[in-house]
Amino acid sequence: MGAISIEYVEDVPPFLEYQGDKSFFGGTPPLSKTVGYIVVIGFGAIFSVITTLLVFIDSYFGSKKKMTSESFNTAGRMIKTGLTASVIVSQWTWAATLLQSSNVAWAYGVSGPFWYASGATIQILLFGVIAISLKKVAPSAHTVCEIVNARWGRTAHKTFLFFAFCANIIVTSMLLLGGAATVEALTGMDYRLASFLIPWGVILYTSAGGLKATFLASYIHTVVIFFVLVIMIFVVYIKYYSSDLIYKFLENTVSYSEEECQAIYSEDGTSATTFYDPDTYACGPVSGNNSGSYLTMISGDGLMFGIINIIGNFGTVFVDQSYWQSAIAARPSSAAKGYLLGGICWFAIPFSLATSLGLASTALLLPITADEAGSGLVPPAVATHLLGTAGSVMILIMLFMAIVSTGSAESIAVSSLVAYDIYREYCNPNATGNQILWVSRIIIVVFGLCMGAFSIALYEMGLNLGWVYLFMGIVIGSAVAPLWFLLNWKGASGKGAVVAAWGGLLLALGTWVAAALFQSGTVSVAALGTNEVMLSGNLVAIFSSAIIHFAYSKFVDPTDYDFDELDKNIKLVEQDLSGLGAEQQDPVELDKAFKWITRRGYLLTLVLILVWPLLSIPAGKFTEDYFAFWVLVAILWGFGAATVITVLPLTESSEEIGAVFAGMSGKSPEPEPVAEKVVPMDDVEKPVDEPEEPEAPEVESAFAADDSDEEVDC
Numbered sequence: 001m002g003a004i005s006i007e008y009v010e011d012v013p014p015f016l017e018y019q020g021d022k023s024f025f026g027g028t029p030p031l032s033k034t035v036g037y038i039v040v041i042g043f044g045a046i047f048s049v050i051t052t053l054l055v056f057i058d059s060y061f062g063s064k065k066k067m068t069s070e071s072f073n074t075a076g077r078m079i080k081t082g083l084t085a086s087v088i089v090s091q092w093t094w095a096a097t098l099l100q101s102s103n104v105a106w107a108y109g110v111s112g113p114f115w116y117a118s119g120a121t122i123q124i125l126l127f128g129v130i131a132i133s134l135k136k137v138a139p140s141a142h143t144v145c146e147i148v149n150a151r152w153g154r155t156a157h158k159t160f161l162f163f164a165f166c167a168n169i170i171v172t173s174m175l176l177l178g179g180a181a182t183v184e185a186l187t188g189m190d191y192r193l194a195s196f197l198i199p200w201g202v203i204l205y206t207s208a209g210g211l212k213a214t215f216l217a218s219y220i221h222t223v224v225i226f227f228v229l230v231i232m233i234f235v236v237y238i239k240y241y242s243s244d245l246i247y248k249f250l251e252n253t254v255s256y257s258e259e260e261c262q263a264i265y266s267e268d269g270t271s272a273t274t275f276y277d278p279d280t281y282a283c284g285p286v287s288g289n290n291s292g293s294y295l296t297m298i299s300g301d302g303l304m305f306g307i308i309n310i311i312g313n314f315g316t317v318f319v320d321q322s323y324w325q326s327a328i329a330a331r332p333s334s335a336a337k338g339y340l341l342g343g344i345c346w347f348a349i350p351f352s353l354a355t356s357l358g359l360a361s362t363a364l365l366l367p368i369t370a371d372e373a374g375s376g377l378v379p380p381a382v383a384t385h386l387l388g389t390a391g392s393v394m395i396l397i398m399l400f401m402a403i404v405s406t407g408s409a410e411s412i413a414v415s416s417l418v419a420y421d422i423y424r425e426y427c428n429p430n431a432t433g434n435q436i437l438w439v440s441r442i443i444i445v446v447f448g449l450c451m452g453a454f455s456i457a458l459y460e461m462g463l464n465l466g467w468v469y470l471f472m473g474i475v476i477g478s479a480v481a482p483l484w485f486l487l488n489w490k491g492a493s494g495k496g497a498v499v500a501a502w503g504g505l506l507l508a509l510g511t512w513v514a515a516a517l518f519q520s521g522t523v524s525v526a527a528l529g530t531n532e533v534m535l536s537g538n539l540v541a542i543f544s545s546a547i548i549h550f551a552y553s554k555f556v557d558p559t560d561y562d563f564d565e566l567d568k569n570i571k572l573v574e575q576d577l578s579g580l581g582a583e584q585q586d587p588v589e590l591d592k593a594f595k596w597i598t599r600r601g602y603l604l605t606l607v608l609i610l611v612w613p614l615l616s617i618p619a620g621k622f623t624e625d626y627f628a629f630w631v632l633v634a635i636l637w638g639f640g641a642a643t644v645i646t647v648l649p650l651t652e653s654s655e656e657i658g659a660v661f662a663g664m665s666g667k668s669p670e671p672e673p674v675a676e677k678v679v680p681m682d683d684v685e686k687p688v689d690e691p692e693e694p695e696a697p698e699v700e701s702a703f704a705a706d707d708s709d710e711e712v713d714c
Contacts, residue, residue, distance in 0.1 A: 003272035006263040013249055013365040014264045021367045022265075022275055024381040029188040030392045036187030039396050040194060044201020044404065048208075051217040055209035057660060068574050069436035072210030073142055073416045074328050082648030083215055084330045084338025088124060089346045089645055090218035090405040091322055093225060094171065095178035096469050098395075098402055099376025101350035103466060105358025106282055106373045108302035109250070109294025110622065110630065113354035115306030118608035121347045122310065123317040125604050128339030128597040130318070131327035133487035135335055136590045137563040140570045144324040145421040147486060150569035151561065152494030159498045160319075161421055163479035165414070167319040169454055170472045172410045172447075176455035178376040178465040179403040185377050186384075186392050191459065196452035198400070202407040203448035207441045211329055214408045219649055221405035226642035228398040229353050232379075233638050235386055236356040241363075243631040247624050249363035250294045254285045264365065280369050282362045290621055294362055297616035304531045310609065311538040312473025314480045321413035322406075332590055336597035340604075341648075345641035347608075352638030355631065357382040374466040407451065415443040424573070433574040462525050470534040474512055477541030478504025482549050489553075490561040496552030504545030512537030 008016040018024075079087070097120075104112030138147050145164055149157035179198060180191040205213045237243055256264065261283035262274035278284065285292025288300035317323050330338050357379045361368055368381050383391030419439045424431045431439075458468060479501050485492035513523055515536040520527035527533065553559065619626050650657070 003270045004259045004263045005270040006260065006266075008269070013252070013363065015364070018367045019269055020267045023369045023372055024367050024384075025185040025372060025377060029184075029186055030384050030389060031187045031396070033187050033189050035393065035396075036183055036189035036194070039393075039400055040183065040189070040197045041200070043397065043400055044198070044204075047217060047220065047404065048201050048204035050220070051205040051213050052208045054216050055205075055213045057664070058212075058656075060663075069419075069433040069440065070572065070574050071212070072437055072440060073325070073412070073419070074211060077139075077329055078331045079215060079326075079329045079334065079338075080331065080649070080652045081334040081337045081341065082645075082650075082652045083219060084326065084334050085342035085345060086222045086645050086649050087215050087218045087326050087409075088323075088339060088342025089349070090222045090225075091326065091409045092120070092124060092317075092342070092346050092406075093222070093349055093402045094406050095175050095182070095376065095399060095402055096465055097350050098225075098353065098379060098399055099178045099182065100465055100469055101354040102358035102361065102378035102382075103373045103376060104302070104305055105354040106361050106368065106378050108299050108305065109286060109289060109296065109362075110355070110359065110627075111289075111297045111299040111302030112305065113351050113358055113634075114297065114613070115302055115309055116354065117347045117349075117351035118612070119306045119309030120313045120350070121343045122605040122608055123313050124339055124343035124346065125601040127317050127323055127327070128336050128343075128601050129594070130324075130484070130487055131330065131335040131339055132332070132590065132594045132597055134324070134327050135332040135585075136587070136594065137487060137566045138570060139332075139585060140567050140572055141324075141328060142420045142570075143416050144321055144483065145417060146570060147566070148483075148497075149421070149425065150566055151486065152497055156494045156498050157421065157425070159501050160479060160483070161417065163319050163476050163501060164321050164417055167316055167472075167476050168321065168410050168414050168417075170468065170475065171316060171320060172407060172451045173454040173458050174465060174468050174472075175403050175406055175410075176451055177458050177463075177468060179399055180455060180459075181375045181465070182377060182380055182399055183396065185372075185375075186380055186396050192452070192456050195455040196449075198403055199407055199411075199448040199451045202404050202411055203445050206408045206411050206448075207444040210440070211325065211412050214412050215329070217408055218405050221401040223646050224401045225349065225398055226638075226645060228394045229349060229638055230642050231394065232383065233352055233356045233635055235391075236360050236382075237631055237635060240386060241360070243628040244624055246359060246363045246631075247295065247622075247627045249365075250359065253283060253362050253365060254292050254294060256284050258284060265367065280371075281367070283365065293621045294359065295622040295627055296620060297613060298620065301531060304535055306609075308470055308473065308531065308535050308538050311477060311542050312470065314542060315473050315476035318483050319476045319479045320410075321417055322409040325409075325413055325416060332585070332593060336593045340597060340600055341644070344604075345645045348634075348637040348641035352634040353379065355634040360386075371464075374464045376465045407448075411444045411447050412440075414447045415440040418443045431573065436573050467525070467529045470529065470531075470538075474508045474534070474537035474541050475505070477538055478502075478508060478545035480542055481546035485549060485553075487563075490563060491553050491559055492549065492561070493553040493557040493559050495557050496549045499552055500545040500549035503548050504541050507544045508537045508541035511540040 006014065008014065008019075101113055101116040104116055106112075134141065134147070138150070141147050141150075145157055145161050148160045176195045176198060180194040183189050183194040183198075184191040205217055209216075237246070241249075258276075258278070259271050261278070261281070262271035262276040263269060264283060265274060265276035265281050267273035267275070276283070286294055286299070289302070290296040290298035327335055327339075360382050361378045364382070364385065366381055366385055368378060372378070372381070380392060380395045383395045385391070387394070419436050423439045424436065428435065463471075482492070482497035482500050485497070512528065512533060515533040516523050516527040516530075519530065519533060622630065
């Protein structure tokens with residue numbers, strides 16, 4: 001049989017310009033190293049200055065409150081709904097969100113973006129339940145491990161400190177692993193250098209302004225990310241192509257025979273000079289998908305990824321201190337709504353972005369290799385193809401925003417764990433507020449410097465972003481069930497929590513290795529990284545832990561804990577009672593908020609992981625009209641989320657913003673006198689490690705701020 005040749009048609013994939021290219025980024029990077037340095041160093045410095053300046057302006061002209069260890073680590077516990085949602089979106093938008101979501105679209109088609117988005121949204125929705133439970137029973141907490149210690153004691157405290165640090169290290173490593181690889185592919189900047197330089201911007205503003213600086217920076221980062229997202233959706237489905245054209249191109253991609261794919265991926269357009277490998281390039285029918293199509297939700301590998309995604313992401317939300325810290329910082333009335341709104345808005349980022357850039361990568365038959373896709377290079381490849389240098393720069397900026405935003409949240413999370421759960425608990429029980437503040441800032445700097453080392457270690461071990469993303473649930477999944485029971489089940493045993501966490505981890509690791517041996521006959525990075533093997537480890541981690549903890553608590557160490565005692569065992573460092581007044585702790589309002597988030601959180605969870613997928617099954621392989629509707633949903637969700645997450649925080653904080661401008665212009669009105677009010681100290685006063693001789697007028701003003709609910713708003 002003679003060699004088959006491919007005929008190139010202008011503006012129709014495959015494109016002549018990529019003939020002979022064995023990879024998309026195998027040649028010269030589209031951007032210079034100078035651009036890389038400008039983004040990594042220049043943008044980091046600019047955002048550090050802007051964020052630090054905003055915190056200073058607010059403290060000097062707006063709230064006029066002194067920075068304390070409490071405000072540094074809790075942001076005053078009075079953050080409103082819009083900013084809470086924005087922070088959740090920012091924290092949950094990792095490099096993997098932008099990069100890995102398009103990788104699974106490249107691999108599985110339309111099911112990939114959906115399962116990435118839904119499988120990582122439900123954890124945020126359900127964490128809203130924990131956020132309100134925390135406000136009910138442990139409003140004075142600073143960290144999740146502090147709550148563990150208050151209820152279950154030091155053995156459990158040390159256990160969950162280990163898992164919390166594992167979560168922080170895995171997340172930051174993934175952030176820089178994907179980010180540095182993309183920076184290197186787009187600019188030629190050495191990934192090791194990028195890994196160490198990227199965190200510097202985070203270090204500067206986080207150490208200066210604490211959690212409030214992180215929240216302000218998160219809002220700015222989120223707005224930029226959604227701005228680029230909207231542009232990419234517009235470019236793919238409105239400016240250059242349409243849903244009908246992408247549909248047609250995707251149909252063409254899976255219609256090619258192996259010989260035709262060989263001709264497409266060849267030196268001269270003929271199968272005689274091919275370098276095609278079906279495991280390397282996306283061409284021909286998709287294995288495991290209905291009709292071999294990218295245009296179907298019936299995908300075996302897509303579903304398997306979805307299950308792994310769901311299990312693994314429970315660990316990275318429930319075990320990550322940064323999400324507990326956001327719940328602690330939010331005012332009670334905003335915590336539930338903020339998490340629900342944040343989850344809904346975040347869904348748009350992986351779903352809309354990957355439905356545009358991810359599907360376009362296979363529709364346009366770009367020479368993206370499996371290694372490049374696994375390293376998260378699908379979005380920059382498509383953006384570069386469509387917009388040239390501008391596309392590369394936008395993806396680079398978008399990625400940088402995601403890295404520094406989540407990196408900032410992880411830095412302040414780690415600093416809080418070290419300051420409160422190691423330094424104050426084991427080194428200096430009588431630590432003052434200034435000492436806590438000093439330790440927090442030192443740890444932010446140290447952890448920021450270590451971020452790059454974690455990333456480089458993973459890279460040198462031969463692990464890419466996709467591998468680590470699937471692996472994380474095996475390591476931290478066993479801590480999920482005990483932490484859910486911590487605030488939601490009075491019968492949960494402390495000893496059972498320790499046994500469940502360690503037992504689940506050991507069972508998960510054993511199952512993971514055994515599954516690799518059973519499937520491949522060997523233990524290697526490749527054998528351990530298959531979907532089936534990763535799925536087995538993830539499932540055992542979360543379910544074995546839940547079973548062990550439940551059984552131990554029921555039959556070995558039954559208990560009947562009184563949640564009213566929990567907050568009494570948590571001590572404040574300073575007499576800063578922001579967000580802890582009677583109005584914020586109204587049990588009736590907290591019960592209403594708990595019922596509100598419980599009903600909506602559970603309902604939306606069922607819709608996203610059951611109802612929506614089941615309704616898509618009868619469609620089989622999507623028709624052109626069905627795909628057009630699917631794309632329309634992605635577009636509307638993306639534009640709607642961008643609008644809400646940009647506008648709502650500004651409108652909610654309009655009074656505070658106005659007060660700042662008034663203060664800057666010298667027209668700040670005198671605060672209205674507050675009627676003196678006798679407050680029973682037994683009801684509101686928290687024990688502190690160091691009273692620091694508080695004066696009566698200062699304590700009274702703290703209560704007045706809580707009563708008026710005005711001066712500490714963010």
